[in-house]
Amino acid sequence: MSEKKLRLKNNSKIAIIGGGPAGSFFANDAIREAKSLGINIHITILNSKDFNQKGPNGCNMSAAVIASTLHAKLTRDGIILPEHIIRQKIKGYYFHTEEYGIELYKPDQTNKSTIMAVYRGNGPLFSTHTESHSFDDFLLKHVIKQGVTVISEPVLDLNISSDPDTPATVVYGKGGQRNKIEVDLVVGAFGINSNLANKIENLNLGYIPPKTVRTCQMEIPLDPAFIKSSFKDNIQVFALGIEPFRFASMVPKDNYITVSLVGSRDLTSNDLIDFLNHPVVRKNLPNNWEMPDKFCMCLPKIVLSHAINPFSDRLVLVGDASISRIFKNGLESAYITSQLAVRTAFEYGISSEDFARHYYKPARKLLAMDNKLGTVILAISDFVTRQNWLVKARLSYVEDKRGSWIANHLNALLWNMVTGDAPYHKILIQAINPLFQIKLIPITLKALIIAIVKYPFYRNPTK
Numbered sequence: 001m002s003e004k005k006l007r008l009k010n011n012s013k014i015a016i017i018g019g020g021p022a023g024s025f026f027a028n029d030a031i032r033e034a035k036s037l038g039i040n041i042h043i044t045i046l047n048s049k050d051f052n053q054k055g056p057n058g059c060n061m062s063a064a065v066i067a068s069t070l071h072a073k074l075t076r077d078g079i080i081l082p083e084h085i086i087r088q089k090i091k092g093y094y095f096h097t098e099e100y101g102i103e104l105y106k107p108d109q110t111n112k113s114t115i116m117a118v119y120r121g122n123g124p125l126f127s128t129h130t131e132s133h134s135f136d137d138f139l140l141k142h143v144i145k146q147g148v149t150v151i152s153e154p155v156l157d158l159n160i161s162s163d164p165d166t167p168a169t170v171v172y173g174k175g176g177q178r179n180k181i182e183v184d185l186v187v188g189a190f191g192i193n194s195n196l197a198n199k200i201e202n203l204n205l206g207y208i209p210p211k212t213v214r215t216c217q218m219e220i221p222l223d224p225a226f227i228k229s230s231f232k233d234n235i236q237v238f239a240l241g242i243e244p245f246r247f248a249s250m251v252p253k254d255n256y257i258t259v260s261l262v263g264s265r266d267l268t269s270n271d272l273i274d275f276l277n278h279p280v281v282r283k284n285l286p287n288n289w290e291m292p293d294k295f296c297m298c299l300p301k302i303v304l305s306h307a308i309n310p311f312s313d314r315l316v317l318v319g320d321a322s323i324s325r326i327f328k329n330g331l332e333s334a335y336i337t338s339q340l341a342v343r344t345a346f347e348y349g350i351s352s353e354d355f356a357r358h359y360y361k362p363a364r365k366l367l368a369m370d371n372k373l374g375t376v377i378l379a380i381s382d383f384v385t386r387q388n389w390l391v392k393a394r395l396s397y398v399e400d401k402r403g404s405w406i407a408n409h410l411n412a413l414l415w416n417m418v419t420g421d422a423p424y425h426k427i428l429i430q431a432i433n434p435l436f437q438i439k440l441i442p443i444t445l446k447a448l449i450i451a452i453v454k455y456p457f458y459r460n461p462t463k
Contacts, residue, residue, distance in 0.1 A: 007349045008349075013043075018047060046153065046170065048155075062120055065090070088251075090235055091115075119253070168185070206308070207309050216261040217300065219297075220258075227255070235249055244267065244271065
């Protein structure tokens, strides 16, 4: 097969399946690449979800926190979020353990990029606002203004021919109708919570979806004044050292807080109730708060690994159905993979070999390989957070010695763990810094002695 036959050229057609951030990011970057090359391209986004609906029907089901690193990239690309899309500007994070809590501060105070909390859809199911708050809808309208066509119907079928000269075919429709378009390139930006991943797998192109686990999310309505005074524009992060929770957070969003739970297994609504009844969590809710009769909740999947062969001739998958950073920065992973795929398609070609070499290989190096380190780091973190005596000693030291080198270093380490601002390999380097480990020795020994005295490992039952 000649790779030269599979290239985008003037008047090439691209179909993007999925109108969420990954699809919009790809379209936005593709338009810029085409302009720089002086060619016209025709982009069609097939998106069956109406992001202006409230609740899960209009939502792509995530905590929807835009990290400061992604905010900087969006600003650079000219994507400026209007105030009605930003539900809360986040100052920082408050890190809770079972016995101690501490406010983490941004390590680089010169970085003016903002952390922002948004809604992916148009807000919680029973919210009463009338203006659209959807981040995904805003991005989609941004690319529509640049000439992208949107078809608001579900994709029914996809055909990728083994003949390199035959265009790809996307079949879509509803109400029994079947329409089709022929395109030079199909971009799968549908996300891991869509059943389209199974359709791609059944095409026998070698694609194997990532492994996943079900998380739990809930939107809790609260008085805005309470949220402002209690949360102080901080995301509350919980490392309680209890099963099955690996990561938990409460994200303030004006008159709601988004509860996000990630576990070591598929979570259920019962796990949500257990979490909300935990004494440390209850301290962040009003004294008289009770679980409402009706509330917005979902059990979305997140990835635990990367996909195998998320590409073929005339086909490339981006976002979490391809490769995403585990537990952190799903939106930024969508941005990164979309950008890599666009660069490959326009600078190299759209054959399987092009995507394997110039998209999948660098994406694996950047995200998938780092995830392996992340798995190790998160396992160590799970173990450490179960040692209450150790966690309390270290966190109290950060608070008491704020401004010292070791306090700043430990704060930066925790900040990067909860925000995902740094890749896992950099977090590991921070954690094993020799000077840092040496300075921790007296703190750890002192805490250990206190723990032994207060809670001896052995007590003679006859005494």
